[in-house]
Structure formats: structure tokens, C-alpha cells
Amino acid sequence: MKLVFATNNKNKIKEIQSAILGKMEILSLAEIGFSGEIPEDYDTLEENALQKATHIATRFNVNCFADDTGLEIEALQGRPGVYSARYAGSQASAENNMEKVLRELKGESNRKALFRTVISLKYNQQDYFFEGIVQGQILESKTGDEGFGYDPIFQPDGFCQSFAEMSIAQKNKISHRGLAVKRLVQFLEDEITGSPVQ
Numbered sequence: 001m002k003l004v005f006a007t008n009n010k011n012k013i014k015e016i017q018s019a020i021l022g023k024m025e026i027l028s029l030a031e032i033g034f035s036g037e038i039p040e041d042y043d044t045l046e047e048n049a050l051q052k053a054t055h056i057a058t059r060f061n062v063n064c065f066a067d068d069t070g071l072e073i074e075a076l077q078g079r080p081g082v083y084s085a086r087y088a089g090s091q092a093s094a095e096n097n098m099e100k101v102l103r104e105l106k107g108e109s110n111r112k113a114l115f116r117t118v119i120s121l122k123y124n125q126q127d128y129f130f131e132g133i134v135q136g137q138i139l140e141s142k143t144g145d146e147g148f149g150y151d152p153i154f155q156p157d158g159f160c161q162s163f164a165e166m167s168i169a170q171k172n173k174i175s176h177r178g179l180a181v182k183r184l185v186q187f188l189e190d191e192i193t194g195s196p197v198q
């Protein structure tokens with residue numbers, strides 16, 4: 001089975017390819033000849049994920065999925081949430097975004113946070129959604145060099161490493177995206193093919 005992953009984030013592609021481990025062929029936007037920006041105009045992860053998947057599925061007439069992810073911090077009333085990519089400004093880097101979070105949490109003892117991924121799947125003109133959540137804590141400072149985005153400041157509950165100190169395989173076992181992808185694969189196996197995806 002071939003599915004297009006509507007993302008411009010190469011780290012997401014690496015994680016999802018590792019999670020799917022050959023059960024499906026994941027095509028990147030470059031592989032189908034798309035190089036533009038994908039719009040992301042909404043205020044919820046669900047609407048943005050659907051918008052990204054629809055943008056590609058309708059242009060290329062393919063089965064396709066997209067992922068929208070946010071980091072929700074309890075002491076910041078759920079911010080940055082759906083605005084995680086541009087938290088420190090429209091051109092912000094991951095470093096800028098993490099610095100802003102650490103600044104806002106300076107002296108704050110409640111470090112509770114969660115990552116939430118919503119995957120929107122367009123499959124044979126139907127829409128399906130899969131969610132994955134991981135609970136954790138925002139660290140006092142950046143730790144680790146792996147991963148991407150906010151990984152160096154997020155430590156999942158039950159672990160003493162940040163996501164940026166884990167391999168892709170370790171992160172996938174417990175992460176928001178790993179969980180959402182597991183549900184996507186399970187769905188395709190159980191509900192659509194009726195047998196393991198070949």
C-alpha cells in the first residue's frame with residue numbers, strides 16, 4: 001500500500017517511516033513532485049491536519065495523510081498548542097520557541113505538559129482521524145541532541161531522559177506521533193483491508 005505523507009517536516013517523515021517499518025510505502029511530497037507550502041490556517045489541530053491532507057489529496061488524487069502536532073503546557077493555559085511552530089514569531093526557529101517557553105516557565109514549579117498529534121487520513125475520498133497524546137514535564141534547560149522541535153525540553157512521564165536523548169525507535173514507542181501512527185496502521189489493517197497491510 002502507498003500513502004502520501006503531506007508534510008514539509010523531514011523529521012516527521014523519518015519518525016513515521018521508522019514507526020511503520022515497511023508495512024506501507026510512505027511517499028514524501030518531493031516524491032510526488034510537490035514543493036510548495038501547505039496551508040495551515042485554522043485554530044485546531046484537527047482542522048489543520050485535515051486542511052493539509054485535503055490540499056494534497058485533491059491536487060494529486062492520492063490517498064494521503066497529514067499530521068498536526070502541538071505542545072500544551074498546563075501553567076501556560078495550554079500554550080503554545082496549535083501555535084507551536086510559530087510560538088516565538090512567524091520566522092521562529094526551534095531554538096527561539098524553546099527559549100520562549102523556558103523564559104515563560106522560569107520559577108514555575110508546575111512543569112506539566114503534553115504533546116498531542118492529530119493525523120488526518122484521506123482514504124478513498126473518506127476522512128478519518130487518529131490521535132496520540134504523551135504526558136510529561138518541561139525541563140529547566142535543553143537536554144540532548146536527537147529529535148527535533150521541542151524535544152530537548154520535553155521529558156515524558158516515567159522516563160529520566162528528554163525526547164532528544166532517545167533514538168527514533170525509543171521515542172516512537174511512547175510518543176504522541178508513535179501512538180497516532182499505530183492507530184492509523186491498525187485502522188488500515190482491521191477496517192479496510194481486513195488483513196495485515198501488505
Ligand code: ITT
Nearest residue numbers: 006007008009067068069070084085148149150151
Ligand atoms: P508540517 O505542517 O509540514 O507537517 P510542521 O513542522 O509545521 O510540519 P506542525 O505544525 O505539526 O508541523 O508542528 C508544530 C510545531 O511543533 C513545530 O515547531 C514542530 O517542530 C513541533 N513538533 C511537532 N512534532 C514534534 C515532536 O515530535 N517533538 C518536538 N516538537 C515537535
